[in-house]
Each structure stands twice: as C-alpha cells, then as structure tokens.
Amino acid sequence: MTTMKEIAQATGVSVSTVSLVVNGRDQGRVKPDIAKRVRAEAKKIGYRPNPLARSLRTSHTRIIGFVSEEVATTPYAGGIIMGAQDAAARLGYMLITVSTDGVAEEEREFAALKRYGVDGFLYAKMYNQLADVPPVLRQLPVVVANGIERTGMVPSIAPDEYGIGYNATKRLINAGCQRIAYIGDQDPILAQGLRFKGYQSALGDAGITADPKLVANVGFNQEAMDAVEAMIEAGNPDGFFCFNDSRSWYVYQAAARRGLTIGRDWSLVGVDNHRVFAETLAPRLTTIELPHYEMGYWAACKLVSMIEHKDESPALHTQTRAPLPSLQAPRPALIHCQLIEKDSVR
Structure with missing residues (x-):
C-alpha cells in the first residue's frame, strides 16, 4: 500500500506537507508549485487516502445518512438517491440509505445511522411538500431534498x-x-x-x-x-x-x-x-421533467459544504440536464425544470 512517506521521499518534502496537500488543506500553507508536484506524484503512484485513519484524525466518518420517505421504492424519484450518491462519491463521502414509513420506524433508523457516526443527513420527501425535519436530525447538519422545510431554518431544494x-x-x-x-x-x-x-x-x-x-x-x-x-x-x-x-x-x-x-x-x-x-x-x-437527480446532487453538495464549513463545493459544477442553483441560494433553493420537446405540441 502506497504511503505518504513514499510521496515525501519522491518529492523531497516532509510527510506533514504531503498530508496537507492530499487532504486538501494546502491552500495558504504550501507553495502552489510544491503542491502541484505532490499531487502529480500521488496520482502517479496511485495513492488513496485511508478513510478510517482520516476519520480518526478529524472526528469525521465521511458518511452521509440518506433518510427517505418511500423515495427508494418510487421509480422516477429514485433519481434523488442516484444524484446524492454521485455527488457524495465525488466529494469522498459514502451514502447510507434508509427508507422509512411511520414515526416509530423513523426513530429506529435515525438511531441506527447515528451509531454509524454519520456526519450529516439528507432528508428526502416522496413529492414536493412542506417538510418538518425531526428534531433528532437537527443535531447534525441536514438538508431537505424534494421539499420545502417549513421554518426556513434548514436548507432545502425543490422544483420550481x-x-x-x-x-x-x-x-x-x-x-x-x-x-x-x-x-x-x-x-x-x-x-x-x-x-x-x-x-x-x-x-x-x-x-x-x-x-x-x-x-x-x-x-x-x-x-x-x-x-x-x-x-x-x-x-x-x-x-x-x-x-x-x-x-x-x-x-x-x-x-x-x-x-x-x-x-x-x-x-x-x-x-x-x-x-x-x-x-x-x-x-x-x-x-x-422533474429534476430528481439534480435535487439529490445539489443536496449532497450543500450538505458537504455545511459539514466542511465551505461556501462552495467544486463538485457542484457537473453535467446535469437542469442548471443547479448556487449553494448560497435563498431558502428554499428552487431548481429549474426542463421542458422535453416531443410530438404532442403542434
């Protein structure tokens, strides 16, 4: 297994410098030319960060809990899960999905996700509606997908x-x-x-x-x-x-x-x-077309930006059918829905 020590030896820098670069914390701390050289060497030798070791250092598991209300069993709304999963993967996070039906079941699933040490929650609704986020979820960063959070205190994304x-x-x-x-x-x-x-x-x-x-x-x-x-x-x-x-x-x-x-x-x-x-x-x-994939993608990017205390996420700029709003869009964020031209309009 490739280690940071090997990268340090190949590039002539310290292990601490390599750590800053490969963990994305080099800005303002490492000279750009050195950081570029370290990244090139890491890519060349196939270095991959150890997620367990990183979670022990940062107190973050890089796991996101996706809590849905029958979304997982709805054919076209399942795109929300796909979008969230793609964004999470690009950002180095893993998605754990649970589908709930009823308050008692919700509480059990929430408790199970918290035992895994998730860093935050995506709370998805089956169709666009006013959503009441359970108090237990508010203990960690949370974003509502395909719904409008009732109080306006929790970020949410919904179709326009x-x-x-x-x-x-x-x-x-x-x-x-x-x-x-x-x-x-x-x-x-x-x-x-x-x-x-x-x-x-x-x-x-x-x-x-x-x-x-x-x-x-x-x-x-x-x-x-x-x-x-x-x-x-x-x-x-x-x-x-x-x-x-x-x-x-x-x-x-x-x-x-x-x-x-x-x-x-x-x-x-x-x-x-x-x-x-x-x-x-x-x-x-x-x-x-309702932008289920885009809503899931945006929600995951927004959640990671909250977890990592960043204003924007580089993963937000991706190829999607509908343009994504800024992560700093007013609450709720509304997403444009594309008209798909076929044959029923003369």
Missing part, C-alpha cells in the same frame, strides 16, 4: 413549481393555442397551487383571459375521465396543460373518441417525463 406551470402554458401559447385547459390535481398539495398560479400568470402575460370552464381538477379512473370530458364540452379547448403525465392519458382518450390527433388538432404538455407514459403514448408526449 410555479415555473413549471408558467413554462408549460407559455409553450402552448407559442404554438398558437388560445383556449388552454388546465387539468390539475384535486388534492390541495403544494405543487397543484403553484403550477396553477404559473398557468394563470402565463395566460395573463399573453393577454388571454383565464376561463374557469377550462379548469378541471381531478383524481383518477372513470370519475376523472368524465370530468375531463365535461370540461372539454363546456370549454372547447385547443391546448392542454396537465398536472402530470398520467392525467394526460385522459386527453389522449378524449381526442381518440373525437377522431382528433394530439400534436395536430390539440396540443398537450404534461409533467414528469414518466418512463411508462413516455414509452407508451403516441404521438410522444411533450413534458416537463
């Missing part, structure tokens, strides 16, 4: 739900639609209210008067299909913004019953870029 509604509606307006329907969620969740406000604002900015007959907030199954049919008959829409991809299915069915074609006779934008609907609907559905 208002922007989703605004951009989806604007895309339909740019396609020439004048009577744009909104098919929303009947439950008063956070995303429903914000996406509807974005829809209304885009109409207003384009000089289009919002028509209540063009709004249907629905659940699922036949009752929802009937409500969408009634809205179409009363409002005569030429474009549709749907709260999510699954509700877009009702519009496809309604078009088929009338002998109309999505993307030609009616234009439609959904939300989620859900794999099942993306692969089965024809013509393919234009949709807005």
